[in-house]
Amino acid sequence: MKSYTGQVVVVTGAGSGMGRAMVGEFTARGAYVAALDINLSKARETVEGLSSPKMADPFEVDVADAQSVGACIEAVIDRWGRIDLLCNNAGVLDAHTPAHETSPVEWNRVLSVNLTGPFLMSRAVIPQMLKQGKGAIINTSSTSGFSAAGGGTAYTASKHGVIGLTRQLTFEYGALGIRVNSICPGATATPLALPQHNEASPDMDLAISKVPARRWCRPEEIAKLAAFLGSDDADYVHGSAYVMDGGWLTGARDPF
Template identity: 70%
Template sequence: MNDYSNRVVIVTGAGSGMGRAMVHEFTSRNARVAAIDVNFERANETVAGLADPSRARAYRADVSDPASVQRAVDDIVAHFERIDLLCNNAGVLDGHAPAHETSIEEWNRVIAINLTGPFLMAKAVIPQMLKQEKGAIINTSSTSGFSAAGGGTAYTASKHGVIGLTRQLCFEYGAKGIRVNTICPGATATPLAMSSSPDMEAAIRSFPAQRWCRPEEIARLAAFLGGDDADFVHGSDYVMDGGWLTAARDPF
């Protein structure tokens, strides 16, 4: 079990779902955690709900806004004095609309949060990691990073882009001590996902695991990828989907 004593972890989208589960997981492993969310109250609720709230600190940041991201990262470095792991977990769904029905406003919103957000967060933390000569980044993609049908045009494009971003960052920074990997969840029991489509329950019955993934399971995978046990893991895309992709059929 990876121990995170004396390590600082940033989690975006920390106000609910997988992000909240990650904050709980990392603090349980003795990490100090910066819990970022666009909704400060939700981030603060996450911190307040910890067994030891002193291990984490809530921050408000809009990951799609360069100035907001940089302010948050500067504050985190000033307070914690280092950054060991960034978990780019913040994300949104689209309306499952086909391309000709997707507005440019919806396209820009989804790409800004799901793809530009991880880029901006990585851009802001990498200088600190380079000073330390070590760090790790975990980007959250999706099974929609490999196939269609899990979302609409904007969501699917954004999650494919996250995988490409991970691979390029790995290429650029792996030899400088920064590991970058991707987690690709399938149907995960978060408030956002469970309300996204009336067809989800039927879809879940069609793949091997036949259940929702629990956010805590994703958090444990993140804790493995971010720690020393995964020191040789670079540029990989870890699918945790209960066999969704293996089933090789469109569940919708």
């Protein structure tokens, strides 16, 4: 298991699902973790549930708001003096609506969290990483970054955008010591996906019957992939979009 001893990791969307699992994975590997969420009490719950709660602090942030992001990153740097890895994990799902049923308000809500969020967070953290001469960023995209139908218009567009942002940041900062990659999960058992697809429902069985692995991904599996991509073991991995979907994209059908 690659150690993160002494490193500082920032995780957004840390109050739930994959973000919560990432906080657990990175603290278990010795990192100090800034657990960021728009919902501070959920971020606090994540930290209090750790086996070593002293390794993480909860912070409130709205990743879609430049001022909120700036103040939060300043507080993280005040706390630990550096940032080695940024995990842009926070995201929201849309209502699976086609374009003509998607209001501009809904479009902006989804795009502002899923795409503007990783941009604003990266923009705030990169100057610190440039000062250090080293850093890594992991952006959470989705199988919806490659194909249609896993969400509605806004979600799919936002997740394609995350892969583009990852590639552009790699082009701009790879030679300056900052590695940027994205993770593309398939159907993962978190509150984001499960309210609509209850694990016990026939809908759930149908969803999973289309996934070659025949099961949901566990958030802890995504966290382990993040731990690999953020580590020196992945030193030559730049600009990639790592799919972890139980093979679903091989058939390119909506599991839902």
